[in-house]
Amino acid sequence: MLTVAIVLPLVAAGVLAIYAGAGERSARWFAVAVSAVPLALLTIVWLGFETGRGAPTFQWVAEAPWIPTLGVGWRVGVDGIALAIATMSALLFVAAIAWPAETQGRARQYYAWLLFLEGVSLGVFLVLDLLLFYVFFDLSLVGMYFLIGGWGHGDARGAALKFFVYTLAGSLALLLAILALVLSTEPLTFDMRELIARQPLAGSQMRGGLVLLGFLIGFAIKTPLFPVHTWLPPAHVDAPAPASAILAGVLLKMGTYGLVRIPYAMMSATFARYALVIGIVAVVSILWGALVAMAQRDLKRRIAYTSINHMGYAVLGIAAAGAMLGGEETARRLALTGATVEMVAHGLITGALFLISGSFWQRTADYDLEHYGGLAGPAPRLTATTTLASFASLGLPGLAGFVAEFQIFVGTFAVFPWLAAIGLIGIVITAALFLQMLQQLFAGPLPQRLATFPDLGRIELAVLTVLLALVVIIGVYPAWLLALINSTAEILVGGSGTH
Amino acid sequence: MSMPIGDVAPEIAVILTAVIVLLAAAFTPQRLHWLGAPIALAGLGIAAVLCAGQLAGPPRISFSGVWAVDGAGVWARLLIVAATALVVVLTPGWFMTDRRHGEYYAMLLLSTVGAMFIAGAADLLQLVMGVLLSSVTGYTLAAYHRDWALSVEAGMKYFLIGALANALLVLAVTLLFGLYGATGYGEIAAAIGSAPAPAPQGIALAGLALAVVGIGFKLAAVPAHTWMADVAEGAPAPSAAFLTVVPKIGAAIALARLLTLFPPEVIAWRPLIATLSVATMTLGNLAALWQSDLRRLLGWSSVSQSGYALMAIAVVGLTEQALPALVFFLAGYAAANVAAFAAVTHLRGRTNIDDYRGLATVRPGIAAALTLALLSLVGIPPLAGFVGKLLLFWATIDAGYAWLAAVAAANTVASLFYYLRVLGPMYFHTETHTVPSLGRWALGGTIAAGAAIIGLGVGAQALLAPLASTSLLP
Numbered sequence: 011m012l013t014v015a016i017v018l019p020l021v022a023a024g025v026l027a028i029y030a031g032a033g034e035r036s037a038r039w040f041a042v043a044v045s046a047v048p049l050a051l052l053t054i055v056w057l058g059f060e061t062g063r064g065a066p067t068f069q070w071v072a073e074a075p076w077i078p079t080l081g082v083g084w085r086v087g088v089d090g091i092a093l094a095i096a097t098m099s100a101l102l103f104v105a106a107i108a109w110p111a112e113t114q115g116r117a118r119q120y121y122a123w124l125l126f127l128e129g130v131s132l133g134v135f136l137v138l139d140l141l142l143f144y145v146f147f148d149l150s151l152v153g154m155y156f157l158i159g160g161w162g163h164g165d166a167r168g169a170a171l172k173f174f175v176y177t178l179a180g181s182l183a184l185l186l187a188i189l190a191l192v193l194s195t196e197p198l199t200f201d202m203r204e205l206i207a208r209q210p211l212a213g214s215q216m217r218g219g220l221v222l223l224g225f226l227i228g229f230a231i232k233t234p235l236f237p238v239h240t241w242l243p244p245a246h247v248d249a250p251a252p253a254s255a256i257l258a259g260v261l262l263k264m265g266t267y268g269l270v271r272i273p274y275a276m277m278s279a280t281f282a283r284y285a286l287v288i289g290i291v292a293v294v295s296i297l298w299g300a301l302v303a304m305a306q307r308d309l310k311r312r313i314a315y316t317s318i319n320h321m322g323y324a325v326l327g328i329a330a331a332g333a334m335l336g337g338e339e340t341a342r343r344l345a346l347t348g349a350t351v352e353m354v355a356h357g358l359i360t361g362a363l364f365l366i367s368g369s370f371w372q373r374t375a376d377y378d379l380e381h382y383g384g385l386a387g388p389a390p391r392l393t394a395t396t397t398l399a400s401f402a403s404l405g406l407p408g409l410a411g412f413v414a415e416f417q418i419f420v421g422t423f424a425v426f427p428w429l430a431a432i433g434l435i436g437i438v439i440t441a442a443l444f445l446q447m448l449q450q451l452f453a454g455p456l457p458q459r460l461a462t463f464p465d466l467g468r469i470e471l472a473v474l475t476v477l478l479a480l481v482v483i484i485g486v487y488p489a490w491l492l493a494l495i496n497s498t499a500e501i502l503v504g505g506s507g508t509h
Numbered sequence: 510m511s512m513p514i515g516d517v518a519p520e521i522a523v524i525l526t527a528v529i530v531l532l533a534a535a536f537t538p539q540r541l542h543w544l545g546a547p548i549a550l551a552g553l554g555i556a557a558v559l560c561a562g563q564l565a566g567p568p569r570i571s572f573s574g575v576w577a578v579d580g581a582g583v584w585a586r587l588l589i590v591a592a593t594a595l596v597v598v599l600t601p602g603w604f605m606t607d608r609r610h611g612e613y614y615a616m617l618l619l620s621t622v623g624a625m626f627i628a629g630a631a632d633l634l635q636l637v638m639g640v641l642l643s644s645v646t647g648y649t650l651a652a653y654h655r656d657w658a659l660s661v662e663a664g665m666k667y668f669l670i671g672a673l674a675n676a677l678l679v680l681a682v683t684l685l686f687g688l689y690g691a692t693g694y695g696e697i698a699a700a701i702g703s704a705p706a707p708a709p710q711g712i713a714l715a716g717l718a719l720a721v722v723g724i725g726f727k728l729a730a731v732p733a734h735t736w737m738a739d740v741a742e743g744a745p746a747p748s749a750a751f752l753t754v755v756p757k758i759g760a761a762i763a764l765a766r767l768l769t770l771f772p773p774e775v776i777a778w779r780p781l782i783a784t785l786s787v788a789t790m791t792l793g794n795l796a797a798l799w800q801s802d803l804r805r806l807l808g809w810s811s812v813s814q815s816g817y818a819l820m821a822i823a824v825v826g827l828t829e830q831a832l833p834a835l836v837f838f839l840a841g842y843a844a845a846n847v848a849a850f851a852a853v854t855h856l857r858g859r860t861n862i863d864d865y866r867g868l869a870t871v872r873p874g875i876a877a878a879l880t881l882a883l884l885s886l887v888g889i890p891p892l893a894g895f896v897g898k899l900l901l902f903w904a905t906i907d908a909g910y911a912w913l914a915a916v917a918a919a920n921t922v923a924s925l926f927y928y929l930r931v932l933g934p935m936y937f938h939t940e941t942h943t944v945p946s947l948g949r950w951a952l953g954g955t956i957a958a959g960a961a962i963i964g965l966g967v968g969a970q971a972l973l974a975p976l977a978s979t980s981l982l983p
Contacts, residue, residue, distance in 0.1 A: 080903075
């Protein structure tokens with residue numbers, strides 16, 4: 011089941027890349043249809059996922075040997091956290107692929123790369139083999155590189171190059187850390203379940219610290235955290251809108267997901283020792299992202315920096331959850347659940363915001379906020395969706411962002427009260443910057459040249475409606491999502507102390 | 510004592526093929542010289558089968574201690590044969606109008622034998638013979654276009670540096686022979702182990718260092734690396750593919766074999782090789798960064814790849830993963846580098862990076878092969894180069910040389926930059942222009958090498974399983 015969800019988009023990408031007969035329309039609808047399959051499969055998996063006490067951590071597990079000599083195998087399976095993020099990713103891919111994009115006459119290649127990226131992204135979240143995880147983690151860079159470079163605007167090639175080189179550095183730090191972790195096991199295995207059970211580096215201070223550093227560098231670049239976030243703004247600004255949505259919604263999650271899956275779960279003692287440092291870095295990212303976002307005049311750049319801010323919340327929650335091996339279980343579980351909901355919510359909300367920014371670009375080829383104003387008149391649908399997404403992003407109660415941030419902060423207060431207090435400032439700044447952005451775009455006098463600004467088209471509206479409807483549903487009635495995530499958070503928080 | 514002819518049967522097969530090709534070239538008109546290619550392929554096929562047969566037997570030293578038939582050596586010779594076969598496939602299109610087309614195959618095969626001798630040598634003099642055979646034929650292959658200044662220059666530089674390096678190697682042999690009274694590896698190892706008085710450290714170190722430089726020349730390792738970029742740029746493209754790959758495979762194994770004779774407590778060669786490794790990969794990468802000529806860039810990248818190979822040699826014997834890492838890395842490197850040069854060959858030697866703009870639009874297949882090759886050289890999964898680098902990192906970390914793995918990782922990031930300088934414009938420029946190309950042979954070679962890159966990566970188990978128990982004598 012999970013294997014099909016990973017492999018099908020990859021195969022379809024290959025077909026699109028080779029089959030020269032596909033035109034713009036057929037390529038697009040083929041891609042939409044293919045990308046809907048993993049979403050359907052993951053929904054089935056979700057419905058069949060057991061959340062009760064005593065349910066196995068990893069479900070829907072499948073295994074096949076790949077390189078047994080090295081202890082590497084094709085191992086897939088999900089827990090609640092992985093399933094939530096993977097399903098959100100699958101949905102976002104359908105949205106991004108359905109989004110009417112300017113493919114510059116190379117529709118086939120464009121949709122092939124998107125499908126390729128879908129396959130490898132789902133791979134990152136669904137595999138249970140550490141080397142396979144790295145393989146997909148690294149391949150996501152290749153897909154994104156070609157999407158940004160091939161269909162971006164502005165200095166797209168420079169941005170793509172910076173993105174690839176920067177994040178490959180993170181990947182390699184990750185690879186070295188993975189190897190150092192695995193080589194301290196006997197017998198050797200890349201099986202994540204085994205590694206979580208064995209806690210290989212629990213006894214070694216020095217090596218454990220270095221390995222953790224490798225993981226942190228790798229995931230911090232991907233997340234991204236201050237000060238290794240500088241690849242993100244150019245990559246976002248110059249990428250085509252659907253690629254931006256995927257980059258923010260899916261690829262950034264690989265950093266935080268990896269943090270939970272590997273260092274948090276596999277070396278919990280070492281993680282706990284350095285959790286405060288991670289928390290501090292997260293708070294700096296929260297504030298830095300918010301403050302710098304505030305100063306941006308460029309619409310897309312502003313959203314990009316809020317991503318750094320929001321991912322900071324997620325990391326703060328993870329740091330709080332992993333800060334100790336026992337005690338404060340309730341608070342730490344809240345923090346971890348909140349962090350996961352933040353990943354899902356941020357994917358939906360920021361994905362929607364980046365798609366919206368794409369609508370602006372397609373109409374005017376301009377991201378400068380000060381060139382806009384009064385759009386509420388000619389574009390009511392655009393106004394409504396943007397406002398809803400922005401409110402969700404700034405954490406308005408009743409929307410998904412609030413559910414996430416509330417839990418993160420409640421959980422963190424019990425563990426790192428000061429960090430939580432400082433982090434809260436970030437929320438205030440974010441609120442200010444989004445309100446100011448909305449005001450700039452939609453209120454005030456309408457410039458003459460925007461008088462004929464077309465409102466959202468049918469497909470655009472449909473895609474945004476689906477994403478934002480979920481944001482509202484999670485905000486109003488989050489129980490179905492929380493039940494899924496909680497079942498795993500309980501095991502991780504409760505179980506990490508007993509080994 | 511009977512002569513175990515079977516142990517050198519692959520080499521004999523290749524030499525006989527060379528003779529047959531030479532005769533055929535002498536007695537057929539020029540337009541039929543391409544027949545050398547199928548003949549050479551058949552001979553190489555036989556040699557490969559004979560090599561594979563040797564894998565079954567136990568590791569042994571034969572011919573009175575000058576020839577090692579061990580896992581590492583046999584696998585290296587298999588690789589040499591396979592890589593040569595790919596180069597042979599590239600040749601007919603390139604040399605179709607050359608008057609000396611037929612002789613080229615003979616030269617190629619003799620050079621192959623030289624590389625095979627290097628890989629299997631278990632005696633210093635045997636090693637020197639292999640190096641000299643490989644070098645002399647190598648100069649000729651590099652300068653095969655004698656009317657073309659760049660080709661002649663490449664051959665000339667190769668020759669000058671080679672003459673110096675080979676002289677140093679002979680000097681090293683003299684020193685080591687004087688010190689230990691023998692040239693056979695087994696006898697040297699015994700002499701080192703049983704010497705009542707320790708041999709003079711200085712002379713032993715000097716001898717070994719000179720030998721490392723001499724063998725390093727074939728590997729294009731610092732400090733005898735400078736010929737590589739010129740050969741890659743100026744030699745006929747098939748020769749460049751051959752010379753950047755085949756001699757290296759032999760030299761890497763020979764270096765590992767020679768070094769393991771010396772216990773690290775007698776001569777601390779591991780730090781020395783690790784330093785050479787860092788110097789080689791870093792220098793190659795830095796020099797490649799701003800090249801505007803693809804073939805030159807590939808040449809420098811090939812230097813840096815030798816640096817990675819040296820990582821495994823630095824830790825050989827410390828971890829059982831070192832030898833599989835070395836052989837697998839060489840295999841992945843061979844596939845990728847041959848694929849890259851195959852693409853260049855197929856595009857008639859097109860070499861300016863700017864001329865590759867928009868290639869993906871005009872020739873998506875060739876662009877894809879070149880992309881696979883370059884990404885494999887970076888080490889992007891699941892390609893062959895990834896598994897190779899993974900094993901290298903694995904071996905170095907396991908052996909306690911994690912810092913070396915970290916340096917290699919940093920170098921890999923730097924290398925991505927120049928590979929992307931080629932790849933980016935290929936895909937992101939959409940202007941189209943006509944791109945002339947060679948015929949089916951070169952195309953076939955490109956596809957085969959590209960398939961090898963993927964096959965070795967995804968199907969790594971097929972090669973890794975037998976490599977896991979590979980041995981290195983003596």
